[in-house]
Amino acid sequence: MRSPTLLSLAINSALLNLSHISDLSSIPEPILSELFLRTLRAGKLTEKVLNLFIATGNDEILSLIQALNIQHIVWPILPTRCSEKF
Numbered sequence: 001m002r003s004p005t006l007l008s009l010a011i012n013s014a015l016l017n018l019s020h021i022s023d024l025s026s027i028p029e030p031i032l033s034e035l036f037l038r039t040l041r042a043g044k045l046t047e048k049v050l051n052l053f054i055a056t057g058n059d060e061i062l063s064l065i066q067a068l069n070i071q072h073i074v075w076p077i078l079p080t081r082c083s084e085k086f
Contacts, residue, residue, distance in 0.1 A: 011035050024056050036061050
């Protein structure tokens with residue numbers, strides 16, 4: 001049985017702590033791509049995490065997001081007060 005590589009352990013650790021990361025721009029492109037794919041496989045792609053990956057500007061990730069038709073969730077804004085009388 002092979003032991004995991006240091007790179008694999010680092011990506012797994014980043015995946016587990018992705019919600020606490022505020023910037024992914026300093027991560028090299030091949031590692032960033034692998035992290036994105038593992039995030040998708042693990043089902044951990046949230047709105048915040050999606051924004052982190054989009055903010056990197058990585059062309060491969062942006063084209064993958066477009067190819068998979070991953071979209072932002074648009075929450076409706078409901079009025080809290082109505083000035084009109086009914």
